[in-house]
Amino acid sequence: MTIASVRVVKNAYQWWLSNLSGTLVRKHVDGRPWRTMLYHTSNGLEVFSKDSGVPQRLATLPENASAQDIASVRRSLMGKIDRDPKEVLLRLSSTDVIRKAIRVPHAALDLMDSVVENKIETIVPWPQESTYHGYRIETDAGAGDQIDAIVFATSKQLVESQLQKAHSMGLTARAVDFAPTPEDVSSVELLSLEPDPVVKIAKRLNFALIGLACVSVALCLFGAYQVWALDNQYAELDGKIASIMTRVEEVRRLNDENEKLKEQRERLAKRKANNRPVMELVEALSRALPDSAYLEEFEIHDTETRLVGKSADPTGLIGILESTPEFEDVRFSAPTTREDGQTLGTFSIIANVQQKGTGEKSQ
Numbered sequence: 001m002t003i004a005s006v007r008v009v010k011n012a013y014q015w016w017l018s019n020l021s022g023t024l025v026r027k028h029v030d031g032r033p034w035r036t037m038l039y040h041t042s043n044g045l046e047v048f049s050k051d052s053g054v055p056q057r058l059a060t061l062p063e064n065a066s067a068q069d070i071a072s073v074r075r076s077l078m079g080k081i082d083r084d085p086k087e088v089l090l091r092l093s094s095t096d097v098i099r100k101a102i103r104v105p106h107a108a109l110d111l112m113d114s115v116v117e118n119k120i121e122t123i124v125p126w127p128q129e130s131t132y133h134g135y136r137i138e139t140d141a142g143a144g145d146q147i148d149a150i151v152f153a154t155s156k157q158l159v160e161s162q163l164q165k166a167h168s169m170g171l172t173a174r175a176v177d178f179a180p181t182p183e184d185v186s187s188v189e190l191l192s193l194e195p196d197p198v199v200k201i202a203k204r205l206n207f208a209l210i211g212l213a214c215v216s217v218a219l220c221l222f223g224a225y226q227v228w229a230l231d232n233q234y235a236e237l238d239g240k241i242a243s244i245m246t247r248v249e250e251v252r253r254l255n256d257e258n259e260k261l262k263e264q265r266e267r268l269a270k271r272k273a274n275n276r277p278v279m280e281l282v283e284a285l286s287r288a289l290p291d292s293a294y295l296e297e298f299e300i301h302d303t304e305t306r307l308v309g310k311s312a313d314p315t316g317l318i319g320i321l322e323s324t325p326e327f328e329d330v331r332f333s334a335p336t337t338r339e340d341g342q343t344l345g346t347f348s349i350i351a352n353v354q355q356k357g358t359g360e361k362s363q
Contacts, residue, residue, distance in 0.1 A: 017202050017209075035087035038166050038173065039182045042095055045165050047073070048182050049081045055182045061165060070168050083171060086194075090162055090173040091187065097154045097178050098124055106145045107278045107300065112137070115279070116151055123153055130156045132176065134188040145299070152178050152188050159191060276326060276353055281305065284326040292344075293317060300353070306333065307349045314347035327351040 037048040037055060044062040048055040058080055059073045082088070100123045104115055116135050121128045133153040159176055166173055174194050179187035227237070278300065285295065285307070293311030300306075305327070311317055314336040321330040330351040338345035 017205055020202075020205065032175075034089040035082040035084075036089070036171065037182055038088070038090045038162070038171065039093065040091070040096055040162050041093045045162060046182075047077060047081065047169075057182075061169065065165070070165075074169050077169065081171075085172040085174050088166075088171050088173045090159075090166060090176045091182065092154055092158075092162075092176065092178045092190070094180055096158060097152045097190075100151045100153075101148055102151060103146050103148050105278055105282070105298070106147050109137075109147060111277075111279065112149060116149065119151065120153060123151055124155075126155055132156055132159055132190045134178070134190045136186075136188050150188075152190065154178070154190060275303075275355070281326055281353065284324055288320050288324045289317070290320070303353050303355065305351055305353055307351070308347070310344040310346050312344055314345045317347060317349060321349065321351055326354055328354050 035050055037050070039046045039048055042063070044060050044065065046057055047059045047061070048057050050056070059076045061073050062069055065073075100119075102115075102119055104112070108115055112135070116133065117128075120131055120133055123133075124131050131153050132155075133151060135149045135151045138148045138150055163173060163176075172193075174192070175189055176191040176193070177187040177189045179185075230236075281300070282298075285298070289295070290311070290313075292313065293309060295307055295309040297306070297308035307321075318330050318332070321327045328351065330349060332348065333350040334348040336345050336347045
C-alpha cells in the first residue's frame, strides 16, 4: 500500500469517526440547567445559587471592585455555591447586548449561521472579530415565506472582563448567555467555553475501536488455532462455510444497494450544485433593481421566480433583468397598473433562473 493510499484511508477513517461522533452527541439547547450564575448588571456581578426553585442572590461584586471587595465576596460564598465549571453560567443583562431583528426568506433557514455572520458588522459599532453573538428564530404566522431572527451581540472585551472577575472569585463558567432576568429559561447562548463534545467522543471511539481491533485479532488467532486443532470436523466446517457464503451474498446485496444509493446521491448533489442559492438571487436583484423600484413579493418555484412590486418604470425592468446573468426569459405575468396621481406602477414579472454551469447568456 502506497503512502497516498494510507493517507486516503486515514482521512476516510477520520471523516467517518467525526460523523459518527456527531450523530452520537446530543447538542444541548439554550436554557441548560445551572446551579451557580454570575449575572452582570450595571450594579456589578451578582452571584446567584439555585438548588431548586427560585434563584437566590448571595453576593454582588461591584463594577469597580477592589482587591478587598473580591476577598470579601469570596469569603461570603465559601460553602454556599457549586464551583463545578459544568454548573457555572455567566449571564449578561439587557444593558450588555445589542438586539436586532432581521428577516430572511424561509429557504435560507439552513444558512442562518452564515446569514447572521454577514449581518453582524451592520449590527454592532465595533469590529466583527471583537464580537460574540447568538440568535433566536421567531415564528410569525403573517410573515409568509419569510422568517424572523432576533440577533443578540456583545463585545469580547465585556465578556472577557467579566470572566476575569469570575476567575478572581474562584469560578470558571461553562458558557456565556443572555436573558433579561436570572430566572428566565429562554436564554440565548453567546459563547460556549466547554470542550467540543464531538472531539471528546471521537477520541473515546478511536480508543474503543483500537481495543476492539486488538480483541478481534486475538479472536481471529484463537479461531485459527481451533480450526487447525479441529481439522477433522469437516461436517461442522462445511456448515460454517455455508453460513459464511450466506453472509457474503448478503454483503453483495447490500453493496449493490449502496451503489444505487450512491448514484442517487450524486444525481441529487449535481442537481443542487446547478441550482443557484436563494441569497445569490437576492443579491442579484438588489444590484439590478434601480432605486425607483422595490419588491413586495419574491417567490421561487423550481427554476421559475416571480417578482411583484412597484416601480417608476415597470416596462424598463424587463430589459434590466434580462441583462443579468442570473435570469432569462423575463416577462410580465400580469398587466402593469398605475393608480391616478401615483408615480409608481405595480408590476408582476416572471423570469426563469439561469442554471449554474450552463454558460453565460449572450448579450
